[in-house]
Amino acid sequence: MCKFARPLLSLVIAGLLVGTIYAQDLPRLCIYFGESTKYITVDMRKDSAATSFSIVRQDYESDEKKEEIRSRKDNEAEPPIPLTNNFFSTKKPLKVSTVEKISDCVKLVTVAEFRKTDFKMPERARSTLFIFTKKLEDGMFLKWDALLMVTE
Structure with missing residues (x-):
C-alpha cells in the first residue's frame, strides 16, 4: 500500500462521517430496492454499522460493454466512464413502519427508475x-442515509 493511501482513506472516511452527521433532515431522493432487485449490490458489515450500495448504470450491464469501457482506460485522451453509481452509509439502518414516515424523502424511485x-x-x-x-x-x-461516492 502506498504511503499516502492510509491517510487519504482516513480523510475520506472522516468526511463521510461528517457528511452523514450533518445531512439529517435535508431533502433527499429515496431509492427503493427489494430482495430480487436487479442491478444493485448491497454489501453490509456483520454489525450493520457500514453498508455500501452499488447500482449498475443503464446500458453498462453486458460484459461486452464493460470490456469496451475498461479498454478506454488505456486511452488517456478519453477519461474512463464509471460503470456503477456507488453509495456508502456509515450508520445502522433504521426500521420504519411505512415509507411515508420518511419525512426527508423528496421522491421515492425504484432502482430501475434511477x-x-x-x-x-x-x-x-x-x-x-x-x-x-x-x-x-x-x-x-x-x-439507510447514504452518500454518493464521487468517482473521478
Missing part, C-alpha cells in the same frame, strides 16, 4: 445525499 439515462434529480434533493429503503418480510422497511 438507472434510466434520462433520470432527472428532483430540484429540492441534494445531489450527493440519498436514502435507500428496503421492504422486509414483516412489512416494515429499513432506511
Whole structure:
C-alpha cells in the first residue's frame, strides 16, 4: 500500500462521517430496492454499522460493454466512464413502519427508475445525499442515509 493511501482513506472516511452527521433532515431522493432487485449490490458489515450500495448504470450491464469501457482506460485522451453509481452509509439502518414516515424523502424511485439515462434529480434533493429503503418480510422497511461516492 502506498504511503499516502492510509491517510487519504482516513480523510475520506472522516468526511463521510461528517457528511452523514450533518445531512439529517435535508431533502433527499429515496431509492427503493427489494430482495430480487436487479442491478444493485448491497454489501453490509456483520454489525450493520457500514453498508455500501452499488447500482449498475443503464446500458453498462453486458460484459461486452464493460470490456469496451475498461479498454478506454488505456486511452488517456478519453477519461474512463464509471460503470456503477456507488453509495456508502456509515450508520445502522433504521426500521420504519411505512415509507411515508420518511419525512426527508423528496421522491421515492425504484432502482430501475434511477438507472434510466434520462433520470432527472428532483430540484429540492441534494445531489450527493440519498436514502435507500428496503421492504422486509414483516412489512416494515429499513432506511439507510447514504452518500454518493464521487468517482473521478
